């Protein structure tokens with residue numbers, strides 16, 4: 001578990017505690033659509049897309065980060081701390097940072113996001129639109145994160161800081177698990193849900209889906225997809241230990257995490273809950289191809305991190321047959337269309353050029 005900076009609650013001991021109030025969630029319910037007949041090849045079972053790009057921050061991250069911010073504010077308020085003393089801090093130059101900034105705006109608290117100077121301009125613009133203070137620092141997320149922690153540690157004692165790690169926090173996993181709660185309510189017969197397909201970065205999404213399946217008494221399979229250029233879980237499983245990868249450099253930038261959570265390794269190895277996890281590696285180029293195919297079919301722009309999961313519906317459909325050929329025609333497999341705001345329509349066109357170049361090289 002990553003270091004979580006804790007506020008010094010002694011500072012607030014003179015404040016009058018509020019009666020504990022539950023806040024509304026900052027994420028909304030996303031749609032679930034049946035795409036079985038729209039895929040290039042008839043799949044072994046029904047395929048449903050869970051459209052997580054519909055969240056106000058552009059990705060599923062709002063479920064988990066939003067929950068972390070929400071529960072931290074509830075904790076602060078139960079100690080009588082007013083909203084103007086609560087401050088959200090994040091250091092993700094991607095969708096987790098956007099989710100932190102959006103949640104802070106939603107709950108009317110201030111937010112600072114420290115991002116490396118190489119972070120995409122579109123993210124800086126969106127962070128500012130959500131009202132966050134943006135600090136550009138360092139050449140990597142780690143450097144930006146260290147700078148952020150220094151800022152938190154030297155902040156006024158009156159401030160109640162909420163530090164948002166992008167994926168390593170049980171409150172984040174609990175928030176992500178609401179995706180499965182929703183799917184269970186959206187299908188006609190929950191017993192037909194036989195599995196989920198999602199991309200794997202640091203493991204927050206996976207942990208949430210696993211927990212959601214347990215919570216909703218769903219047994220079945222989870223198919224995890226990584227790119228060969230960011231093989232974090234693959235290498236972790238090989239080492240049977242939490243390891244740090246050097247130089248993770250994938251075009252699926254949001255999946256390029258140098259380590260995963262202990263919980264993810266444990267869930268992957270666990271066979272006790274009737275849930276079996278599988279892992280497949282695809283190439284960056286497959287992720288780009290899926291972004292383009294998805295854009296043609298569904299008219300939406302998503303990141304390669306999302307294309308990674310979607311690839312099983314397009315050029316990598318063989319992976320569906322490999323992992324799910326035991327399913328029946330009316331069984332349901334849910335593909336998590338995790339979204340992401342880091343890719344523009346312009347970049348999607350560049351992906352087409354990259355693919356053309358890579359194909360002429362072959």
Ligand SMILES: Cc1ncc(COP(=O)(O)O)c(C=O)c1O
Nearest residue numbers: 095201202203204205254338340
């Ligand atoms: C769009 C998108 N998909 C997938 C992931 C992977 O999520 P996790 O790091 O929780 O595994 C991320 C992480 O930032 C993301 O932004």
